[in-house]
Amino acid sequence: MSATMLRPPRNQADPRVIPWWTVQWLLLMAPLAVAAVAAYWIFTERPLWLGAAVAAFAVACVVLALVAPRAYYRVERWEVTGEAVYTRKGWLTHTWRVAPMSRIQRVDTARGPVQRLFGLADVTVTTASSAGAVKIEGLDHEVAAELAERLTAITQATPGDAT
Amino acid sequence: MSEPDAGNLPAHHRDRQGPALDAQSGWRRLAGRSLWVSGAKSLALVAGAVAGLTRFLLGQDWRAGGIIAACAGAAVLIVAAVLAYDLARLRTTRWRLTPERLELRSGLTTRQHRSIPRDRVRSVDLRADPILRIFGLTVVKVGTGEHAGDHTELTLDPLARNDAETLRRTLLHQDEEREARDGPLAELRWSWIRYAPLSVWTFTASALVLGALYKPLNAIGLKSVTSRAASDLWGWIVEQPLTAVPLLLAVNLTVGALGATLLFAESWGRYRLEHEPGRLRLRRGLLTTRSLTLEVRRLRGVEISEPLLLRLGGGARVKTVATGLGEKAKNETEDAAALAPPLPRDLAWRLAAEVASAGVPGSRVLSGGTALIPHPRAARRRRVVRASLATALLAAAAGVASSLAPWPWVRAWVWLIPVVVPAAGMWGAVEGARNLGHALGARHLVSRKGAVVRQTVALDRKGISGWTITESYFQRRSGLLTVSATTSAGRGHYEVVDVGHETGLELASRAVPGLLEPFLVRGKTVAKQ
Incomplete structure (x- = not known):
């Protein structure tokens, strides 16, 4: 393979992110599976081959909802050094983002109501670029707050007008 | 009167050539000649109103004398109203330049006092349409260049041209000799106008003009004429498509090319790009003149853009990559990033190189066009595969459509898809890869x-x-x-x-x-x- 590679960032999201994402995926996928089964039951003559296909589809939906969060958990990683924020995400399409401390303009933490039940938070680091926002998802909320505080401190200590 | 210091001014001060100066506070007025300009511009309103009125009164069976009287009355009313408004606006607007700040007081009903610190002034842009120019006036926009579009601009509408130039130089710390000594980075050569028709405008302009004309013609009561003309035209196209279609296309192209050429002349006539200390100054416009400033500090690079037609004609455009540059402004024909009209490719590269190295003399990185490193063959393979898949999909869709569609013309033309699409797709794939x-x-x-x-x-x-x-x-x-x-x-x-x-x-x-x-x-x- 290639001699030069991007190494994976050091840290993973909090493991609690797996149930949180699973809940999200199930909220999306379960109605889909139920709708398919219901449609089969109500609107068709219930031929056996179609039943098998619908069952396979419903099972695939649920399996995907259970598997995808684990897969994403394995690929989504982040790291903060003294100089930069570094993240990796994506399953089929890998995306690495690097934002240097000197260009960071804003650090936000966000916690949705359900996310709070899991004790999680997201950290978004925004640079002057319209395209450069770096999002670290699914951190323990205390880790997130600490990280935001640390980033703000480093950003303020780094000279430069951030553009 | 809301402005006590203005009321004390002697009358002759108001008629002086330049902004009258109040000795005590330094507050100045805008140019009084603006009244003539608004008077002249109100005539456009008058023309519209007269046309509408005439049509209405003709419908009511008025006699010619009555109609003329009514129109004259309306014209006087409109001009008077516009003049009164402008007079009130001019009388309530004052500006002044103190050693620290540029201040503007304005507002007929809501008084506004805005001021910007002089050391934050980043751009002083001048713009004068033909009528303003006849009266020697220009509109001045002073910007702090922090962010585009958040109304940090201060507009003086209008000032006498000399005052505007003086204000520009004062605010931007310019001395005249310096400006004269440095030659321009680029200046218009009229031979560049050959690139003007090489744009999408050429194909769309006449349709746009027709569309724009259709509404007003209907409004002044020529609806029956326009719709009859349209139906006649359609009848002609249906009857003799082999003559009508090429002829119409040719007319469309001619009108479009002419329009594009005129647009080029108006936008880029008197074009001149100069390098002043710390900034670039762009002047252009044959009828409406504009003078724009761009701070070198905000420059992050240059872009050379070569749309297909222009590329085939050997031309290119140069744009800036700058922070806080606004979107294309209303009633502007060029976007704010444009640095030059379409110009020959080698000149474009040279200009881009000079602009890119502006501020840092001697580092001519781009000169001659740095040889670019091409990308791996896999990039081409990817594009070819993508184009083939898209073609196959489209051909399949076309096949399905032709067998299902009830209209015979679909079947007559559908064979074009498997011929044209693969050719265009392959060209796009190969060209796209080659350009990487x-x-x-x-x-x-x-x-x-x-x-x-x-x-x-x-x-x-x-x-x-x-x-x-x-x-x-x-x-x-x-x-x-x-x-x-x-x-x-x-x-x-x-x-x-x-x-x-x-x-x-x-x-x-x-x-x-x-x-x-x-x-x-x-x-x-x-x-x-």
Whole structure:
């Protein structure tokens, strides 16, 4: 393979992110599976081959909802050094983002109501670029707050007008 | 009167050539000649009103004398109203330049007092339409250049031309001799007008003009005429398509080319780009003259854009990549980033090189067009595969459509799809791959892409505020990735598309030293040359 590679960032999201994402995926996928089964039951003559296909589809939906969060958990990683924020995400399409401390303009933490039940938070680091926002998802909320505080401190200590 | 100091002014002060100066406070008025301008412009309103009124009164069976009287009355009323409004506006507007600030008081009903510190002034733009120019006036916009569009601008509408020039020089700390000594970076040559018709405008302009004319013609009661003309035309097309269609296309092209040429002349006549200390000054416009300033500090690079037609004609356009540059303003024919009219390619490269190195003399990175490194063959393969798949899909869709569609003309023309689409698709794939390239200059990261519009961007390496590196599943299999430099200027991100995996990472790592380096691992077994 290639001699030069991007190494994976050091840290993973909090493991609690797996149930949180699973809940999200199930909220999306379960109605889909139920709708398919219901449609089969109500609107068709219930031929056996179609039943098998619908069952396979419903099972695939649920399996995907259970598997995808684990897969994403394995690929989504982040790291903060003294100089930069570094993240990796994506399953089929890998995306690495690097934002240097000197260009960071804003650090936000966000916690949705359900996310709070899991004790999680997201950290978004925004640079002057319209395209450069770096999002670290699914951190323990205390880790997130600490990280935001640390980033703000480093950003303020780094000279430069951030553009 | 809301402005006590203005009421005390002697009457002759108001009629003086320049803004009258109040000795005590330094508050000045706008140019009083503006009244003539608004009077002249109100005539356009008058014309519209008279046309509408005449049509209405004709419908009511009025006699000619009555109609003329009514129109004259309406005209007087409109002009008087416009003049009264403008007079009130002029009388309530005052501006002054103190050693620290530029201040503006305005507002008929809501009084506003706005002021900007002089050391924050970044741009002083002048704009004069033909009527303002007849009266020797110009509109001045003073900007702080912080962010585009958040109303940090202060507009003096209008000032006498001399006062405007003086104000510009004072605010931007310019001395006249300096300006005269340095030659311009670029100046219009009328031979460039040959590039004017090489734009999409040529094909669409006449349709647009027709569309724009249709509404007003209907409004003044010519609806029956226009609809009859349209139905006649349609009848002609249906009867003799072989004569009508080529003829109409030819007319369309001629009108479009003419329109594009006129537009070029109006937008770029008297074009002149100068390098002043710390900034660029762009002047252009045959009828409406504009003078724009761009601070070198805000410059993050240049872009050379070559749309297909212009490229075939050997021309190119130069644009800036700058922070806080506004979108294309209303009633402007060019976008704010445009630095030059379409011009010959080698001149475009030279101008881009000079602009890119503005502020840092001697570092001519781009000169002659740095040889770009082409991207791997896999990039072409990817494009060809993509184009073939799209073609196959379209051909299948066309086949289905032709067998299902009830109209016979679908079947008559559908064979074009499998002929034209693959040719266009393959051309796009090959051309797109051929145009891919990148280079790393002493100060700039240069990248090129695009089949239809080829864009070559030289981005200041210091202006790069991060990296986004993406690798799709198929890119990974072909050993490619896309490196995107994020920046606060221009589009916000500029990509090096489908570059070889290792080349791309090394490029990013070298373009901004130290940023990507800590996250790279280099294989020890493979010897690096």
